[in-house]
Amino acid sequence: xxxxxxxxxxxxxxxxxxxxxxPFNQTRVVMTKDLLDKAGTLSNEQIITPRYATDEExxxxxxxxxxxxxKKAGEGKLxxxxxxxxxxxxxxTPIFTNMHEASSLLVGxxxxxxxxxxxxxxxxxxxLGGGLHHGFERKASGFCIYNDGAVGIRYIREQYGYRVxxxxxxxxxxxxxxxxxxxxxxxxxxxxxxxxRYLFPGTGNVNERGLKEGYGYSFNLxxxxxxxxxxxxxxxESAFTxxxxxxxxxxxxxxxxxxxxxxxxxxxxxxxxxIFEKIPLxxxxxxxxxxxxxxxxxxxxGYDIWRVVPRAWAQIxxxxxxxxxxxxxxxxxxxxHWQPKSPVTLPSTWHDVANSYKAIPRxxxxxEKNAKVLESCMQLIYNQKNxxxxxxxx
Amino acid sequence: xxxxxxxxxxxxxxxxxxxxxxxxKLLNDYHIRHIPIVDxxxxxxxxxxxxxxxDASPSIFDRQSGANALKNDIQSIMSSPVxxxxxxxFVEEVAAIFYxxxxxxxxxxxxxxxxxxxxxxxxLYTLIQLTGTHEQGSQIEIKVIDRPGILPEVTQIFGKRKMxxxxxxxxxxxxxxxxxxxxxxxxxxxxxxxITDLQSAGYxxxxxxxxxxxx
Numbered sequence: 001x002x003x004x005x006x007x008x009x010x011x012x013x014x015x016x017x018x019x020x021x022x023p024f025n026q027t028r029v030v031m032t033k034d035l036l037d038k039a040g041t042l043s044n045e046q047i048i049t050p051r052y053a054t055d056e057e058x059x060x061x062x063x064x065x066x067x068x069x070x071k072k073a074g075e076g077k078l079x080x081x082x083x084x085x086x087x088x089x090x091x092x093t094p095i096f097t098n099m100h101e102a103s104s105l106l107v108g109x110x111x112x113x114x115x116x117x118x119x120x121x122x123x124x125x126x127x128l129g130g131g132l133h134h135g136f137e138r139k140a141s142g143f144c145i146y147n148d149g150a151v152g153i154r155y156i157r158e159q160y161g162y163r164v165x166x167x168x169x170x171x172x173x174x175x176x177x178x179x180x181x182x183x184x185x186x187x188x189x190x191x192x193x194x195x196x197r198y199l200f201p202g203t204g205n206v207n208e209r210g211l212k213e214g215y216g217y218s219f220n221l222x223x224x225x226x227x228x229x230x231x232x233x234x235x236x237e238s239a240f241t242x243x244x245x246x247x248x249x250x251x252x253x254x255x256x257x258x259x260x261x262x263x264x265x266x267x268x269x270x271x272x273x274x275i276f277e278k279i280p281l282x283x284x285x286x287x288x289x290x291x292x293x294x295x296x297x298x299x300x301x302g303y304d305i306w307r308v309v310p311r312a313w314a315q316i317x318x319x320x321x322x323x324x325x326x327x328x329x330x331x332x333x334x335x336x337h338w339q340p341k342s343p344v345t346l347p348s349t350w351h352d353v354a355n356s357y358k359a360i361p362r363x364x365x366x367x368e369k370n371a372k373v374l375e376s377c378m379q380l381i382y383n384q385k386n387x388x389x390x391x392x393x394x
Numbered sequence: 395x396x397x398x399x400x401x402x403x404x405x406x407x408x409x410x411x412x413x414x415x416x417x418x419k420l421l422n423d424y425h426i427r428h429i430p431i432v433d434x435x436x437x438x439x440x441x442x443x444x445x446x447x448x449d450a451s452p453s454i455f456d457r458q459s460g461a462n463a464l465k466n467d468i469q470s471i472m473s474s475p476v477x478x479x480x481x482x483x484f485v486e487e488v489a490a491i492f493y494x495x496x497x498x499x500x501x502x503x504x505x506x507x508x509x510x511x512x513x514x515x516x517x518l519y520t521l522i523q524l525t526g527t528h529e530q531g532s533q534i535e536i537k538v539i540d541r542p543g544i545l546p547e548v549t550q551i552f553g554k555r556k557m558x559x560x561x562x563x564x565x566x567x568x569x570x571x572x573x574x575x576x577x578x579x580x581x582x583x584x585x586x587x588x589i590t591d592l593q594s595a596g597y598x599x600x601x602x603x604x605x606x607x608x609x
Contacts, residue, residue, distance in 0.1 A: 023584055023586075090558070090582075091555060091582055091587075092582050092584060134530070134583070141530055141581075141583070142530065142583040143583060143584075196527075198532065198533045198534075198601060199532060200530065200532040200582065200583040200585075201530035201531065201583070202527050202530060202532075202579070203530070265586060266583065266584060266586065
């Protein structure tokens with residue numbers, strides 16, 4: 001199968017930059033594009049040049065006051081004290097010059113990806129600069145200023161009226177998007193993430209199922225620290241398939257954070273490259289089976305920008321083309337170009353070598369616990385399936 | 395936290411001569427499990443739980459002949475005297491009352507008049523607030539020697555990084571009483587620099603705290 005896919009890209013994506021030492025670094029998008037260029041899988045015709053989102057579009061999710069604050073902060077017109085109420089000027093989301101413009105480009109990029117698929121003749125589209133799922137209506141948090149995913153989904157609802165399934169595989173809970181659509185039955189959110197017991201933001205429990213009309217349209221799989229490929233994929237694949245059948249979406253939006261890898265410095269999951277090819281493979285397959293192919297993929301977290309993110313994100317694009325995942329050696333010229341800039345040795349192959357991390361002592365228990373989480377998360381769907389007579393009796 | 399900050403003030407209550415049937419209806423309509431019984435001066439004279447009412451209700455196998463039971467006065471089944479608390483009592487005191495008396499609800503009175511109700515659920519809600527888990531944050535656990543001054547020493551490390559603290563809890567360290575475990579929830583997605591600071595200051599950071607794990 002060959003699919004027509006669009007790669008949203010502007011070199012200005014790197015303007016979204018907090019500080020030199022800040023873990024969120026959009027150079028990873030440039031590195032991924034370069035990797036795809038050098039692997040010969042990305043042509044100029046496939047590039048979609050994004051636009052800046054308008055204030056009206058950003059205000060589909062964010063309050064006017066918040067947008068004004070971001071603007072003023074980026075022009076150096078506010079003190080940190082004045083911004084703190086909005087989560088700006090913190091260690092996580094410090095003020096930087098022109099932060100409004102940089103953030104609205106990321107939102108515009110997600111909107112461009114959506115239009116390409118829903119209004120254009122693209123099957124799928126990818127915006128690796130987006131997926132900033134922690135942004136709230138009037139608060140920046142977790143490295144996110146504007147929540148491009150949430151704006152995009154509301155844009156889809158208003159422009160196209162489609163039922164949207166949002167699937168978030170970032171190691172952190174996709175809280176901003178979940179809360180934005182918590183009472184909306186037209187949007188189903190599904191997030192698989194490391195349990196919030198220790199990890200930011202702390203939410204994403206199984207019992208967060210939605211509110212009022214939106215009850216039953218929010219799914220969470222909080223998995224244990226040190227979860228490995230097998231258990232991660234068992235939960236992801238089983239839940240995603242069930243949820244698609246249950247919700248019957250018209251379009252799928254995925255957030256593809258690449259921080260569930262064992263090398264990621266901010267999280268404690270133990271995924272390898274294997275999960276980063278299986279995640280988009282299933283999204284691609286289900287989009288074709290259930291949504292006439294309509295699939296928009298976004299980036300997200302990912303803090304080992306040298307060894308993990310470019311490889312993981314390049315696979316999304318490869319799979320989006322309807323091709324098999326990359327295998328074997330990474331392009332030599334890509335390694336030669338980036339190695340001098342990297343503080344660590346870059347990998348030489350697309351996959352991780354076997355036994356690259358210490359064996360996890362409590363693997364069996366973790367697997368068992370995760371299976372229970374899956375069971376309790378899916379209970380709502382099982383109940384509806386297995387008791388049709390009782391359901392109609394009400 | 396004070397009881398007056400956590401109590402419910404929209405109280406569903408009954409008089410001693412109201413019928414059990416009435417109580418049953420209120421329990422069902424308002425999804426509550428306890429009803430305080432007051433006199434004409436709004437003084438608490440008793441309390442009934444959903445179990446008291448259920449015990450007094452006819453069996454589902456015996457609905458017809460037993461229906462008269464529900465016509466009895468509520469005072470025939472209410473518990474009395476009633477344990478009450480004051481609006482200026484602390485959440486910890488109410489927790490101890492619930493635990494010691496094996497009950498799940500107490501009326502709040504001021505000058506002998508009913509002004510609020512506190513249930514197990516309100517208590518748990520307050521506990522969630524105290525742990526800070528309802529706010530975005532990362533959790534850090536630190537093992538420290540149990541001595542005066544240790545807490546400000548640790549918290550100044552957070553302060554230097556402008557790291558806002560959502561909550562602080564102190565647990566006993568079971569294997570050795572000389573130590574305590576400090577649990578902080580801090581408002582950041584990137585606790586790494588703070589953890590490094592803590593470690594270089596000589597603190598033992600237990601995180602994530604999984605026994606048998608040394609990654």
